[in-house]
Amino acid sequence: MCTVEKAEPFLLVNFKTYLEATGKRAVELSKSIEKVGESAGVKVGVAPQFCDIERVAASVDIPVFAQHIDSIRPGASTGHVLPESVKAAGADGTLINHSEKLIRLADIESAVQLAKEAGLRTVVCAGTARLAAAAALSEPDMVAIEPPELIGTGRAVSKENPEIVTDSVKRVHRVNQSAAILCGAGISTGDDVYAALKLGTDGVLVASGIVKAKKPEDVLANFCDAVLRLK
Numbered sequence: 470m471c472t473v474e475k476a477e478p479f480l481l482v483n484f485k486t487y488l489e490a491t492g493k494r495a496v497e498l499s500k501s502i503e504k505v506g507e508s509a510g511v512k513v514g515v516a517p518q519f520c521d522i523e524r525v526a527a528s529v530d531i532p533v534f535a536q537h538i539d540s541i542r543p544g545a546s547t548g549h550v551l552p553e554s555v556k557a558a559g560a561d562g563t564l565i566n567h568s569e570k571l572i573r574l575a576d577i578e579s580a581v582q583l584a585k586e587a588g589l590r591t592v593v594c595a596g597t598a599r600l601a602a603a604a605a606l607s608e609p610d611m612v613a614i615e616p617p618e619l620i621g622t623g624r625a626v627s628k629e630n631p632e633i634v635t636d637s638v639k640r641v642h643r644v645n646q647s648a649a650i651l652c653g654a655g656i657s658t659g660d661d662v663y664a665a666l667k668l669g670t671d672g673v674l675v676a677s678g679i680v681k682a683k684k685p686e687d688v689l690a691n692f693c694d695a696v697l698r699l700k
Contacts, residue, residue, distance in 0.1 A: 511692075526560065534564055598614065661678075679692075
C-alpha cells in the first residue's frame with residue numbers, strides 16, 4: 470500500500486467579517502499571528518476580508534488567503550470576485566466553498582482550476598466526508614472538513630464527531646494522496662488541535678476561537694504548543 474506523506478501542520482485563521490479583524494485590526498491581528506507562529510516555529514496563515522487583503526499582505530510574510538473566489542474569467546462579471554484580482558492584491562491562496570459561501574460541486578472544480586491558473590493555493594471546505602472526497606478529485610492543495618452545525622459553537626469537531634474526521638481523511642486520501650487535510654468547526658483550544666492532528670489531519674481552519682478571544686495570541690500559542698507536542 471502506498472503511504473501518504475504527512476504535510477507540515479498548518480494553522481489557518483479565518484477572519485470572517487468580525488469587527489475584531491476588520492481594517493486596521495486585521496493588520497494588527499495578522500502581525501500577532503505571524504509573531505506567535507514564528508516564535509513557535511509553526512506554519513500559520515490568515516484569511517482576511519477582501520478589502521483587507523492588500524494591507525495585510527503588505528504587512529506580514531505569512532500566507533494570506535482570500536475567503537472566496539468566483540469561478541469566472543476576466544470580463545463582464547460585475548460584483549464577482551476574480552481570482553486574478555485576489556492574486557494581484559497579494560493573496561497566496563483562497564478558501565472555496567466555505568459553509569457560509571457554498572457553491573455547486575461543478576463550480577468547486579472550476580474555481581480550483583481558475584485559482585491554479587492565477588497562481589493561488591486552494592482550500593476547499595466540505596461539510597461531509599463524502600463531499601470532502603468529491604472535492605478532492607478537483608485536486609485542491611487542501612481540503613477542510615467542517616460540519617456546519619458545529620461552526621462557531623466552541624464544540625470541536627475533533628472531539629464531538631471524530632468519526633467524520635477520520636472518515637474524511639480516509640476518503641480524501643483514497644482519491645488524492647497529495648491534498649493536505651485541515652479540520653475546522655468549533656476548534657477553540659490546544660487540546661482540540663491536538664485531537665485533530667491525532668486523527669490524521671494536517672492542521673486546522675479556525676475563526677472565532679482566535680479572532681473573538683480576549684487574548685488571541687495566547688490562544689494561538691496554545692494551538693502551537695499542541696502542534697509541537699506531536700513533533
